[in-house]
Amino acid sequence: MREKLASLLFGGSCFLCRGAARRLLCAACESDLPRLAMPLCPRCALPSPGALVCGRCLSESPAYDATRAALAYDFPADALVHALKFRGELALAPLLAGLLAPKLRGDGIDHVVPVPLSAERLRRRGYNQAAEIARHLGRDALEVALCERTREAPPQMELPYDERQRNVRGAFRCTRALIGARVAVVDDVMTTGATLDEMARTLKAVGAVHVENWVVARTLPHA
Ligand SMILES: [Zn+2]
Numbered sequence: 307m308r309e310k311l312a313s314l315l316f317g318g319s320c321f322l323c324r325g326a327a328r329r330l331l332c333a334a335c336e337s338d339l340p341r342l343a344m345p346l347c348p349r350c351a352l353p354s355p356g357a358l359v360c361g362r363c364l365s366e367s368p369a370y371d372a373t374r375a376a377l378a379y380d381f382p383a384d385a386l387v388h389a390l391k392f393r394g395e396l397a398l399a400p401l402l403a404g405l406l407a408p409k410l411r412g413d414g415i416d417h418v419v420p421v422p423l424s425a426e427r428l429r430r431r432g433y434n435q436a437a438e439i440a441r442h443l444g445r446d447a448l449e450v451a452l453c454e455r456t457r458e459a460p461p462q463m464e465l466p467y468d469e470r471q472r473n474v475r476g477a478f479r480c481t482r483a484l485i486g487a488r489v490a491v492v493d494d495v496m497t498t499g500a501t502l503d504e505m506a507r508t509l510k511a512v513g514a515v516h517v518e519n520w521v522v523a524r525t526l527p528h529a
């Protein structure tokens with residue numbers, strides 16, 4: 307039934323290569339996705355020998371406690387994320403969530419929240435891509451409106467890395483206290499981590515004791 311529906315929606319062709327597919331991606335494209343298979347820092351999900359906490363997290367501890375990520379933000383993961391985010395391809399949300407799900411240990415998480423968009427951006431785009439992904443991961447713990455974005459700074463990708471932290475300072479607000487809560491924050495892409503760091507800082511300021519990031523794709527430093 308599900309496959310029938312997918313082939314109706316996608317004409318039986320793979321979203322990436324347009325070859326014959328009974329699901330959104332053909333088997334070859336799905337197995338070629340840039341999965342993060344190397345040892346990663348448990349805190350920030352960047353490659354780290356022995357999967358130990360990396361030097362950067364040790365010297366400048368982020369406000370979040372852990373990061374779970376499925377893919378490297380390389381082709382074609384970037385194309386999939388882009389299509390969900392800017393072209394309204396909402397059918398990609400369950401696919402991307404499905405890639406992330408095996409990386410999660412959801413037990414002990416009280417609240418699952420997407421990184422919010424400002425009300426204005428939400429109105430213009432019509433949906434929040436992070437919320438669309440979170441919908442397929444959060445189950446009973448999903449709380450789309452637990453946090454709000456009070457202002458939309460210039461998009462992070464237009465800024466140099468070192469300005470991104472300042473750019474998001476004070477950008478979020480929680481709608482209630484979260485004393486002792488363990489929270490997972492869902493986003494499509496983690497680049498510098500500045501946005502997620504600010505989210506975690508905001509959640510901990512209202513009482514959260516543990517914040518972890520659930521991100522579909524992680525931007526890796528390229529030599
Ligand atoms: Zn394909």
Ligand SMILES: [Zn+2]
Pocket residue numbers: 347348349350351352359360361362363
């Ligand atoms: Zn790290």
